[in-house]
Amino acid sequence: MKNPILAFRWLVFLILFSSSSLLLIVRKVGNLGFYHLFLIALVSLIFHIEHGGTSFPVFVRKFWKFHLAMAGMFIAILLNQLISQDFDAHSLDLPSRMALFILVAWASLMCTAEMFKWFQWSYVLGALLATIKMYIITDGGTTRAAYVDFMPIIELADMTLLLGFFSLLSVKYESGTARVRWVGNAVKILASVGALYAAYISDTRGTWLAIPFLTAIAVIVLFDRFELKKKILVALLAVALLIGLFFLSPRVQNRIQAAQQDVTIYSKDTASDTSVGTRLGLWKTSIELFVEHPLIGVGRQNFRPTLQHLGQEGKISPVIARQIHSHNEIFYNMATLGSFGLIGLLALYFVPGVFFARKLRHKDKELQATAAMGLMLCTGYLIFGLTDVMFMWGASDNFYTIFMAILFTHVYQRERLLASSGASV
Template sequence: MKNPILSLRWIVFPILFSTSVLLLISRKAGNLGFYSLLLTALISLALRSRHDGMGFKQFICKFWKLHLAMAGMMLAILLNQVISQDFAPRSFDYPSRMGLFVLIAWACLHCTAQMYRWLQWSYVIGALACIVKMYIITDGGTTRGDYVDFMPIIEFADMTLLMGFFSLVSIKYTPEAAGARGLLNLLKILAFIGSLYAAYISSTRGAWLAIPFLAAVAAVTMFDGFGRKKKALFALLAVVVIAVLFCLSPQVQNRIQAAQQDISTYSKDSGSDTSVGTRFGLWKTSFALFLDHPLIGIGRENFQPVLQALGREGKISPIIARQIHSHNEIFYNMATLGSFGLAGLLALYLVPGFYFARKLRSADKELQAVAAMGLMVCVGFVIFGLTDVTFMWGASDNFYVIFTAILFSHIYRREHELALRAS
């Protein structure tokens, strides 16, 4: 049984490394990475592989809360369609990525603790590649299109930012490479600063909103040698410094002023079709749909037809009637999947978030850093989802499930490694 595992680990690691680097760069990288890991997991099950004496059934039982939470959205869609008897198989496409987390994580567990330490460089390379791509597609911040190849620029900016923060906190376990640790850490810092620059030139307010929260997690993690009060102080200081630097920029000031003006216009005329006004109108309409269908919602496939019908009746503006989602993850899932959708989404955010947050208390620096990355994924997607429906895009679903699986598996492997050393 050792030989199959040995061979699979050298299949899984290249998949994880290349996917981490290319997921946001190439249209096919995310899907190829996901399905390659899925196929590897199925091969592993056929070979009856075990991880440290743990079989697949034991793996399911041991981490059942995490597996169930990751499958929450898929289950919500299933309940909606079973109860409404309105079946639309394509609605399962992206949510099934998270639903199959149990298999993706099982495949990831083939890698060793050392392999996961090597993966830190995929985060740095991936962040640098995304920065270059953002600079090219925005012409250095002079133009802003709605889409970046295969995803909206909003999602691209969001996930580029996460890659930069991954690079930053991975400083805690940079290897001692013949005295070159300082240079390697400098490269990571450049990747982080570059990701902030990429978020800046993207003019994506959702990404800007997430920066203080991600910075707070990073500060708490990086200054682990301090007491709680000092940690809180450094976290607050980091947030203030980054916020001030961004607010000093004319581009940021213009975007903030535009939002303030839109809010003012909406307060005087709720039918205004400004960017913010349209979002407020969508949120209001989505919540009304939830109140009309509180248990199962109206269904994913019915959202746009319902808006179009409301538009024809003159109940909402023509611009709102043309939208394909609510521009808010929570409101969209409440409207389309009702209470099941809300519960599924919150489970998807909170259960992995609590899992990673608990690991932050570890005394091991590597575990702290990896736990911080996992928490950043969860916190980041919560913030990103306030202004957009992030999980509507395949790249976002692939990012969430693959990186959650990578970081979960990294923690598992590191804890096992430490336990062996202690025994």
């Protein structure tokens, strides 16, 4: 039975647009967006609605590797709990966002090709609002709180940076008159510069680390008319310019010098409780836990009690014993979920990343730019995860799931549209 989906289509568009633009600004927007999309997907399945001529079984079979990879972390936690017989439903909550990606993406397919192009303005709006928020909560960059509003400042800086780069890449979405495009592109560039400024005043070194890599991807796509060698040269020059500008700032110099001093102190005293020293101690402890429990780890729910126990025994410092995660996504998954966690996390990064990277070869500018955004999402989370644990926070999990759904289905719909019109790859 085929059913019209016009009403659902606009509802899905409004949910995705509001979620992607307000997720970092308004509490619970990410959760509300996720659950509404989940319910819409269930309703469409009950009434056998085909989205854009694609049935759900075909959608599942065609992209089963992608869907399985998105569920990797959830599967790892489930395996840990089944093998250890130590069940904790709360640990499954946030990873279920990615595990149910298949339904969020299925609901997103209701949007038309033109609607997907309109999402560019949700990226711009989100970047601008998040920049304003960062300016307000840091008092213009003069103060820095570890936790602001409903997420840590680190995660806010990370995701704002991604929105800024999405805005920049969307200049490839050509539409409207020359004057409209000029004004639109100016706003998009403003949003991307604002996001860089937000990252700068956040004093978040992990966010700064991602900037060169995201810049390289952006340059390669924006200068698509250049030969590969010229693209690489321009990318290197752009990265060098940004790094140079950052290093000229006393603010950045102070943060880098502080990190260097912390490393020096830690090399002389591994019990030091400096910012970097604590991270290095956590990484060392996490690796040791993985070596002791290589298959399934100690379990998400047991990580902090394990650290507290080690602290009581005097094996780690009291500061390390109070931490709730490893300040490194990979080490945290290794310690808590063992080999299953490592495989699940890497699949979450690399399977979607490879999917999007392959699409960069397409000649269509809109598809190429969207694929680059998807690659940035995977790359950004991988780099952010080197110094923090992104998937421990609800906003971060919702961001990854919702934006992955938007970008994945945008690429899918665009490819189908081009194929039906006979456009070449």
